[in-house]
Amino acid sequence: MSDLIINVPHLQTFQQRFGAFVVTVTCWLLWLYFLVPIVTLSGWLMGLRQLAKEIRWFGGYKSLMELMELYGEAVLVIVALWLCWTLLTSLRRSPPGQQPPPVGKAELCQAYAVAPADLDRCQNAQRITVHFDDHGHIVQMESAAAADEPAGAAVAPGA
Amino acid sequence: MADFDLLVHAGHQTLPWEALLDDAQYWLHEAVRGYNHLARWKYWDDLTDLAARFIFYYPLLMAYVWMIGAIIYYLRWERRNNDPENLPALPHYPPVSILVPCHNEADNVRETVEFLLKQKYPDFEIIAINDGSKDNTLEILLELADIHPQLRVVNLATNQGKAMGLRTAALLAKNEYLVCIDGDTLLGLEAVTWMVRHFIDDPKVGAITGNPRIRNRSTLLGRVQVGEFSAIVGTIKRAQRTYGRVFTVSGVIAAFRKSALHQVGYWSNDMITEDIDISWKLQLAGWDIRFEPNALCWVLMPETLKGLWKQRVRWAQGGAEVLFRYGRDMLRRTSLAMWPLYLECVVSISWSFLVVALMLYLPIDLFTESRREQLADLSPSWTSMLLSVTCLIQFAVSLSIDSHYERRTGGMSRYYYWMIWYPIVYWMINVGTTVTGFVKAMRKTRGTRAVWVTHDRGLRPKR
Numbered sequence: 001m002s003d004l005i006i007n008v009p010h011l012q013t014f015q016q017r018f019g020a021f022v023v024t025v026t027c028w029l030l031w032l033y034f035l036v037p038i039v040t041l042s043g044w045l046m047g048l049r050q051l052a053k054e055i056r057w058f059g060g061y062k063s064l065m066e067l068m069e070l071y072g073e074a075v076l077v078i079v080a081l082w083l084c085w086t087l088l089t090s091l092r093r094s095p096p097g098q099q100p101p102p103v104g105k106a107e108l109c110q111a112y113a114v115a116p117a118d119l120d121r122c123q124n125a126q127r128i129t130v131h132f133d134d135h136g137h138i139v140q141m142e143s144a145a146a147a148d149e150p151a152g153a154a155v156a157p158g159a
Numbered sequence: 160m161a162d163f164d165l166l167v168h169a170g171h172q173t174l175p176w177e178a179l180l181d182d183a184q185y186w187l188h189e190a191v192r193g194y195n196h197l198a199r200w201k202y203w204d205d206l207t208d209l210a211a212r213f214i215f216y217y218p219l220l221m222a223y224v225w226m227i228g229a230i231i232y233y234l235r236w237e238r239r240n241n242d243p244e245n246l247p248a249l250p251h252y253p254p255v256s257i258l259v260p261c262h263n264e265a266d267n268v269r270e271t272v273e274f275l276l277k278q279k280y281p282d283f284e285i286i287a288i289n290d291g292s293k294d295n296t297l298e299i300l301l302e303l304a305d306i307h308p309q310l311r312v313v314n315l316a317t318n319q320g321k322a323m324g325l326r327t328a329a330l331l332a333k334n335e336y337l338v339c340i341d342g343d344t345l346l347g348l349e350a351v352t353w354m355v356r357h358f359i360d361d362p363k364v365g366a367i368t369g370n371p372r373i374r375n376r377s378t379l380l381g382r383v384q385v386g387e388f389s390a391i392v393g394t395i396k397r398a399q400r401t402y403g404r405v406f407t408v409s410g411v412i413a414a415f416r417k418s419a420l421h422q423v424g425y426w427s428n429d430m431i432t433e434d435i436d437i438s439w440k441l442q443l444a445g446w447d448i449r450f451e452p453n454a455l456c457w458v459l460m461p462e463t464l465k466g467l468w469k470q471r472v473r474w475a476q477g478g479a480e481v482l483f484r485y486g487r488d489m490l491r492r493t494s495l496a497m498w499p500l501y502l503e504c505v506v507s508i509s510w511s512f513l514v515v516a517l518m519l520y521l522p523i524d525l526f527t528e529s530r531r532e533q534l535a536d537l538s539p540s541w542t543s544m545l546l547s548v549t550c551l552i553q554f555a556v557s558l559s560i561d562s563h564y565e566r567r568t569g570g571m572s573r574y575y576y577w578m579i580w581y582p583i584v585y586w587m588i589n590v591g592t593t594v595t596g597f598v599k600a601m602r603k604t605r606g607t608r609a610v611w612v613t614h615d616r617g618l619r620p621k622r
Binding site for chain 2: 004005006007008009011012016019020023024027030031033034035036037038058059063064067068071074075078079082083085086089096097098099100101102103107108111112114119122123124125126127128129130131132136138
C-alpha cells in the first residue's frame, strides 16, 4: 500500500519548479506591498516621526481609527448574530424521535421497476451486470454469486 | 461596421495584422466613447462607487462570517472530538454499504479497495460499480472480488454516468446506510464509524459529508489546494453546519440514509454535479446534513491549470444548475432555512460578474481623465492593509483548526507559506470559472444526461 501523501516535486521540469518559485515570491512581495501601511504605522507609533508623511498618504491616523471602529463594529455584529443564531437553534432543538423505517424491497422494486425476485437474487449476488435502455431505466440484471457459479438473468417487468 | 466584420463578410480566411490593429483601435475608441457617454449620467459615479465597494468589502465580510461560524463550530462540536483515531463507542454497529463508482479507474481502484478492506468497522460490504470503463477496471475488480468476499461488483453494461451508477448501487445495496466515495479516493480507516454515529444520534440526519484531504502535493497548485481545502472549504463547511444547512456534501466522501434518498428520488442523472443536487434535494425535503471532520478521505486533485480550470468550471456549473432548478422551491415557506444559502450563492456569482466587469472597465478608465486617480487607488491604503491582514488571520485560524487532521502526515503549518498565492491568483481563476460555469448552466438543455469527467490527477510516480 502506498503512502497517503504524494510529494514528488522532482517529477516537475526545471521550468515548472522555477515558475512556481517566481510566482510565490512575487505574491509574497505583493503581500508585503499591501502590508507596507502596517509597518509604517508600527514605526510611527514607536516614535519614528519622519514617517508622518507616509501616514498622511495612506489616509491619516484619524481615518485609520474610523475604519478600525467600523470594522470592529461590523465584526461585533457578525459575532452577535452568530451567537444569537446558535442559541436559538440550541433552544429549538427537539429531542430525537424514532428512526425512520428502512426502505423496503417492495418500495425499491416499485421505484426502479424491477421484479422482487430479481432484486432478491441480485442483492445477494457478488457479481451483477445491469443493462439499461436509452432513458436510463434498468431492462435486465444478470447475477452470479461467485466466479464459478452460472449467471442468472432476468428482464425487468417494465422493459 | 468594423474592419474585422468587413473582412469576414468579404470571405477572407486570414486577417492581416494591420486590419486586426485597426479593429482593436476601433473597438477601443467605441468603448471609450460609450464609457464617456455613461460617465455623463448623473448616477454613474454613485453606481461605480457602490460596485467598487461591494467588490472590495464582500469578500472581507464573508471572511469574517465564515471564520466566526467555523470557530463556533470548533468550540461547540469539534474541540473535544478532533482525533480521528479516538473512535466513538456506538450503541450498535448497523451494517453499512460502501459504494465506489468507477469509470476508467484501472490505475487507482486496487489501492482504493484494498484501503477500504482495512476499514475499522465491524460490518460492511463494498459495492464497486464499473460504469462502462474502457480500460481493465472490471478485470481488476473481478480479480479482487475473487479474493475478498466483502467486495461485490456491479457492472453497468453501458456507460451511464456517476449518478446512475450510484442509483443502481443503492438499489442493490443490502443496507440502509450508504457511504459513497470515488474510485480514486482512499477512505480514512475510521471514517465509517464517525459518520454512522450521526445517523444513530439523530433520525433527521439524511446525509453526512466528510473531510477530504489532498494527497498530491508536489506542485504549487497541489500545495495551494491543501491550504484551500482547509482555509476555504473546511471553514465554509464548518460555518454552514453552525448555521444548520450545507451547500453541498463532498462527492468524494458522503454517507446517506437510504430512506432519505428514496424519499427524494435518489441522485439526478441530469445534473453535472450530483452531490450539490442531492444536498439541496435532501434539505428541501426537511432532512439534515452534517459535517464530520473526523471522517477523512484522501483525494487526488488536478495539478495543472487546465485540469483545475475544468474541474472548477464543472463545480461552478453545478452550483448554478441548482440555483436554476430549485429557484421556484425557494418560494415555499418551508424552504426558509435555505434562503441564506441561495442568496449567498447568487451574491457570489454576481460578485464574480462584477469583478469581470471591473477588469474590463479598468483599462478603459485608464484612458479617461481619472487615470491618475486610478493609479493612486492601486497604492497601499488602510483598507487594503486590513483586507490583507484579514486574509492572513483567516488562513491562520482555519489551518490551526484543521491541523489536527494532518498530525499523522506532518502538520499544516508549512502550507501557510503556499497559501499566500491563493487570494491573488486563485480568486481570479475562481472568478473566471464562476462566470464560465454560470453561462454553461444557462445554455444547457434541461434533461441532458451528465457524463463522467476524468480530471487530471496530479503528478504521480510511475508504477
